[in-house]
Amino acid sequence: MLLGRVIGTVVPAMLVDELSATPLLWVQPLDRQGKPDGEPLVCADGTRMAGPGQVIYWVASREAALSLDPSFVPVDDAIVGLVDDVHNYTKKELD
Amino acid sequence: MILGRITGNVVSTIHHPVVEGRKLLLAERLDQQCKPTGAYIIALDGIGAGRGETVLILDEGSGARQILDDASAPVRSIVVGIVDEVDLGAG
Numbered sequence: 001m002l003l004g005r006v007i008g009t010v011v012p013a014m015l016v017d018e019l020s021a022t023p024l025l026w027v028q029p030l031d032r033q034g035k036p037d038g039e040p041l042v043c044a045d046g047t048r049m050a051g052p053g054q055v056i057y058w059v060a061s062r063e064a065a066l067s068l069d070p071s072f073v074p075v076d077d078a079i080v081g082l083v084d085d086v087h088n089y090t091k092k093e094l095d
Numbered sequence: 096m097i098l099g100r101i102t103g104n105v106v107s108t109i110h111h112p113v114v115e116g117r118k119l120l121l122a123e124r125l126d127q128q129c130k131p132t133g134a135y136i137i138a139l140d141g142i143g144a145g146r147g148e149t150v151l152i153l154d155e156g157s158g159a160r161q162i163l164d165d166a167s168a169p170v171r172s173i174v175v176g177i178v179d180e181v182d183l184g185a186g
Contacts, residue, residue, distance in 0.1 A: 057107070057119070063171045066167050080111045082108070
């Protein structure tokens with residue numbers, strides 16, 4: 001799983017039937033300091049509670065589909081949870 | 096499996112049920128010299144690993160689901176071991 005920030009909502013005009021029940025959000029992947037890292041991607045939102053600005057964690061591939069209900073759906077990235085806080089230990093804490 | 100070092104944790108109250116009651120660990124990935132590569136991964140804790148420890152992370156979905164004993168768990172990365180020492184050898 002990796003961190004990401006929701007940067008938008010995707011409103012499809014037409015969608016395959018299997019995906020019609022799932023909210024789609026535009027997500028910018030983040031590094032562990034919370035800085036943008038890589039290209040934005042569209043995630044299905046399994047929590048159904050994420051929105052723009054929210055920091056989330058997401059999974060790709062088969063695990064993305066498994067996070068949704070029903071789980072046999074054609075998605076490649078999905079949000080698994082919302083992040084309240086990321087605690088990066090300080091160098092002092094790690095030694 | 097990959098080697099990582101636990102450098103943080105993620106706090107989440109709204110999540111998929113499989114995360115309930117489990118720690119989300121933030122691990123930096125290690126290269127062949129056991130130095131951070133710059134990449135990271137968020138893994139479920141399957142063993143009780145903690146701050147600063149070098150760990151073995153299983154980064155494959157069906158193995159992770161086997162450990163969680165849940166065929167529908169949307170999890171790919173899970174900490175499966177705590178590493179005592181990595182012998183880099185003479186090479």
